[in-house]
Structure formats: structure tokens, C-alpha cells
Amino acid sequence: MRFTLVGLILLLATPAWGVDLPPDASVSGGKTMAAKVIVNSGRLAWTPYKRDLGRWLTLSYQDRRATPEPTPFEMKAPTNGDAARGKALAWQWCITCHTLPGDDWPGTVGGPMAKYKQFKHPDALVFQQIFDARIFNPNTVMPAYGTFGLLAEQDIRDLVAYLQNLE
Amino acid sequence: MKTLFSILAAVTSFAALAQPEIPYREYEPLDQYEPHVSGDLKLSGSYQYWKDPAKLDYRMAGNPDENWKLNWKFMDPPFNQAVHGGHFALDRGEKLFKQLDAHHRFAVCLGAKKGKLKHLRAGYPRWRDDLKHVAGLEEAIEYCGARQGRVLQNGSYDNSAISLYLASLGNGQPIAIDVAKGPLKEAFERGRHLFHTRVGAFNFSCSSCHTHNIGKRLRGNVITTPYGDAAHYPVYRTQFVLQSLHLRFAECNLDTRTQPLLPGSQPYTDLEVFMTALTNGYPISVPAERDW
Missing domain, CATH: 1.10.760.10 (Cytochrome c-like domain)
Incomplete structure (x- = not known):
């Protein structure tokens, strides 16, 4: 029971793809952050980027995810496109x-x-x-x-x- | 109970064996890189137009189809050598360096032999015994600043300003890092691998554009060679104030919808080694200006 509770808390506390994001990715709270250079400062400012990119692969060596394999898709006729x-x-x-x-x-x-x-x-x-x-x-x-x-x-x-x- | 544990252990170790060590990653290798700027002759062939900065044909700069062949990215219009934001950063860098180096500890920490700063920039990235890894100049500045209690985060304005100042002392010096052996060779090979590894929402690698499509257009931009690119960083950019090479990598990542990494991270340092080796033999040219 105790372990189930701990597991549930961990599951709820982890963002959907947070488990996969490597520690050297520029993220905060699962959100993609962009660095901002502040004139005459020794620190970078970090602002949330307009898109969250954590779903996809990074260049990090600690990113253990795989590239999605080439996928066939059979489109059913009619095309019905606008x-x-x-x-x-x-x-x-x-x-x-x-x-x-x-x-x-x-x-x-x-x-x-x-x-x-x-x-x-x-x-x-x-x-x-x-x-x-x-x-x-x-x-x-x-x-x-x-x-x-x-x-x-x-x-x-x-x-x-x-x-x-x-x- | 013991039997249960043995079965569990056996199942777990079998599962561990069944897991592939390296996940499937799309990778397009290209082995023909030469760790010298002239290697571009086998890639884009544009080196002949920009190898001698004194003999640039400025008429090519005004021709949209030929401009990219000059690879003269640090003179993007409206370039004015005498007045741009890079000069302010240079002044700031000089002031900060002189404060930190009042007792010559900072220069020694950075690796200047007998106080000579002229060759520092041209010899980075390098292996550092104290850090136990290959580091870029900006990482060394952050590390040596911290030893004096000064916060100089990698990529910050003050860090890049000091890097820019040190680079300016070696203006005209050809970039010279030896990637033929040891940890730098390993970093170069890792960087080359990363350069070709596909990442992000668009599944691009650096090489998707910068080896396979050099000279082609992405709307208003023309794709250029990766050779000869590292000699003018950190660079003044109107949109980004002062940009280190690692922050440029982060910007490239964002532009191609890829989650960026932190400045100073090992993959970015390995890419820096790769890009710097492809600039070997090309003179340092700072302070430089790039468009937006």
C-alpha cells in the first residue's frame, strides 16, 4: 500500500515526457527555456521558449531515446482535402x-x-x-x-x- | 524465497541484456572532413574565394547568388568595422580581465604561458587537467572566475566579453588545435558524429543543411560551409547582443525545433572542437558582427 502511494505520487509529479529529458537540456519544470544575454552581467537570464521541444530527441549523450522509425501510412481514398x-x-x-x-x-x-x-x-x-x-x-x-x-x-x-x- | 530472488535476478539480467546499449539514432556519416580550413575545397569549394581576407572580391558580396561563397559572415551588412556593439563588449572584457588578473592568477589559470595571452584563443578548446576534460575558452573563463569568487556563467555577456578581449589579442593568429591524438581527437570524432546525428521535431542534423545543401536557399538565407566558422566568436549580433559559439548552437537547435542544451555541456563542447578544427589555419577576426 505504502509503495503504491509513493508510486502514485511520483507518477503525478513527473511531467509527461520529463522522465526522458536529459539533465543537460535547457529546461525548467519540463518547459523549454531560451537563454537571454544581459548586457554587463555575469549571469544568463532564462525565459520560457514559445514552443516546448522536450518531446523530440536532443544532442545530449544522456538522451537514451530512439529516433522514431520510418513509418508507412496507407491513406484511404477519397482524399477529401481542402x-x-x-x-x-x-x-x-x-x-x-x-x-x-x-x-x-x-x-x-x-x-x-x-x-x-x-x-x-x-x-x-x-x-x-x-x-x-x-x-x-x-x-x-x-x-x-x-x-x-x-x-x-x-x-x-x-x-x-x-x-x-x-x- | 531465495529461489524467488534468483528467478527475479535472472529475469532482470536477461532484460538488461536484451536492452540495446545504444538506441536507434539516425546518423549519416561522412568521413572526409579534414581538420584544416582548406578541407572546404573538397566540400563546398568556396574556400578559394575567402581564403585570403585581403583579396576578397567585394563584387560577389552584392550578388545574391555569389554572396555565400565569400563565407564572410562576420561582415554581414550593415557592417562598419569601426562602430558596432562588439567594441563595447571588447572594452568591457578588457576592464574585467584586468580586474581579475591583477595578481596574474587569472591568466595562469586560463593557461597563458609566461603571461603571454596572444596564443590563448587559437589553442582552445584544450584538455584541462584541473577539469579532467576538454574545455572551451568560455568554460575555462567561468571556472577561473569562480576560483576568484566571480560569477561568469558560460554564455553570459561578461564571460563572452572576456573571451572576446582575449581573442582580440590574438587577432590574425591562425586557429591551431591538434585533433590528431588524445582527448581532442576523441572529442573531434564525437563532434563529427553529433554533426551528423538527426535530432528534433524536423529530424535534422547539422549536416542536413551544412554539408548536403550548401549554396541552396532557405528563403532569404543561403546555406554556408561549416569550415572557417569558429574564428570570429563570440560575435556581436543585433538580436542577441553578444553570442558565444555554444549559444549559437542553442539558437540553431531552436531554429530547427530541437530542445537545446546548456552552454558548456559536453555535446556542445565536442561540436565546438569539431567546428574549431574545421577552422584550423584561419585567422582570428574579432570583434565581428553578424546580422540580426
Whole structure:
């Protein structure tokens, strides 16, 4: 009974991913902290960062977590995507690396997306490329938006609808 | 009861054996790095344009497609060599250093031989017997300051200001760390491994951009070579006031949605060794200014 109680207290006191965060990560109370340099001071100030990043792997040697494995996802037809919403998502997530129609500052790390419709890729293939492109190329630099929990299934369906209609 | 314990112990040890020692981590090795700045000729090839600071072709700076080849990041516009925030930090660093070194204990602690400070910056990171590990200059400054009761946290303005002052005394000296043997070689190899290890929400490694996509665009920014980058730190940046190399790593981590580590942590020091070795032979150039 006593051990159950101690276990319960420990469980409640530990943040969801707190157990995994290495001691050399800049966190406080499970929250990601950013260092701020204060002029003429020997101390750093720490402020909560706008995003909590503790869910994902760090460079720490004490981080014993593994990279999520490449994951296939079979998208069921019909795609049912909202191309307008997909465009908004593309301008948020894709534009840094990919050239999108109407962009004056094109990214060139990824392939150009203008006239994407011409390639006639199946929707399920485009979905998989966004969900986890490592299935097609283990060395790709494209983030695995689905596997890493960055985009929901409907978000990716919307992106597929947008891309497949770029003429 | 004894039998129960034996069974439990056997099950536990079997479970421990079954656990993999090293978790699955995506890693793209690249072995061809040379611990000298000229190694860039085999990577991006841009070294030919920036190897001699006196012979820079400034016309390339005005061409968006060629600017990155200059790798002249410490002269980002609007650069004015005479007036920028780095000079204020330099003055502060000189004042603090002279206070701390009133009895020459601080310089000795940092490793200056016969009081000569000129070569200090070019020889860091180095193995320190007192710390029992390889340390960067900023970690040594924090440690030696603490021995005199002065708080100089790694990455803080005052710490970086002293580091900047010491670097300025060696301006023009080529970076020279020997990673051919011993603990520095081990740190270099760990740093190289980290440089290629994928982390964070985007599953990027440093090399995802800085070896595989050099010269390509991320919107308004063009990706540059990792060679020759460590000679101008700590650097004045309008957005970050004064930034040490470890704080730059933390910023890179945040930019790629990765939980950063603390300045002075071993992985950042190993990356510093790797980056500094890739700057071997390139002259120290401070105080420098970087954009935002």
C-alpha cells in the first residue's frame, strides 16, 4: 500500500515526457527555456521558449531515446482535402525549402512545387511523402510530418489537395 | 524465497541484456572532413574565394547568388568595422580581465604561458587537467572566475566579453588545435558524429543543411560551409547582443525545433572542437558582427 502511494505520487509529479529529458537540456519544470544575454552581467537570464521541444530527441549523450522509425501510412481514398487550407499550411510548413507559386523568396533545398499537377503522382504517394518521406529515401532531409506528430492526417490530406491542383 | 530472488535476478539480467546499449539514432556519416580550413575545397569549394581576407572580391558580396561563397559572415551588412556593439563588449572584457588578473592568477589559470595571452584563443578548446576534460575558452573563463569568487556563467555577456578581449589579442593568429591524438581527437570524432546525428521535431542534423545543401536557399538565407566558422566568436549580433559559439548552437537547435542544451555541456563542447578544427589555419577576426 505504502509503495503504491509513493508510486502514485511520483507518477503525478513527473511531467509527461520529463522522465526522458536529459539533465543537460535547457529546461525548467519540463518547459523549454531560451537563454537571454544581459548586457554587463555575469549571469544568463532564462525565459520560457514559445514552443516546448522536450518531446523530440536532443544532442545530449544522456538522451537514451530512439529516433522514431520510418513509418508507412496507407491513406484511404477519397482524399477529401481542402486545397485552400492546404495552401495556408504549405505557406507555413513547406515554403522554407520548396518554391511555391507566388513566392518571391523561393527555397531551393527541396524541389519546386509549381505545376506539381503535371507529375500525376497518386494521392497516396504524395501523402506518404509528407507523412514520412524516409519510406522512399532513408537519407531524405524532408521532415516526417506525420510520424513526428507535426501534422494531423487531415492537414496532410489538405496539403495533398493543394499540391495536386497546382497547374 | 531465495529461489524467488534468483528467478527475479535472472529475469532482470536477461532484460538488461536484451536492452540495446545504444538506441536507434539516425546518423549519416561522412568521413572526409579534414581538420584544416582548406578541407572546404573538397566540400563546398568556396574556400578559394575567402581564403585570403585581403583579396576578397567585394563584387560577389552584392550578388545574391555569389554572396555565400565569400563565407564572410562576420561582415554581414550593415557592417562598419569601426562602430558596432562588439567594441563595447571588447572594452568591457578588457576592464574585467584586468580586474581579475591583477595578481596574474587569472591568466595562469586560463593557461597563458609566461603571461603571454596572444596564443590563448587559437589553442582552445584544450584538455584541462584541473577539469579532467576538454574545455572551451568560455568554460575555462567561468571556472577561473569562480576560483576568484566571480560569477561568469558560460554564455553570459561578461564571460563572452572576456573571451572576446582575449581573442582580440590574438587577432590574425591562425586557429591551431591538434585533433590528431588524445582527448581532442576523441572529442573531434564525437563532434563529427553529433554533426551528423538527426535530432528534433524536423529530424535534422547539422549536416542536413551544412554539408548536403550548401549554396541552396532557405528563403532569404543561403546555406554556408561549416569550415572557417569558429574564428570570429563570440560575435556581436543585433538580436542577441553578444553570442558565444555554444549559444549559437542553442539558437540553431531552436531554429530547427530541437530542445537545446546548456552552454558548456559536453555535446556542445565536442561540436565546438569539431567546428574549431574545421577552422584550423584561419585567422582570428574579432570583434565581428553578424546580422540580426
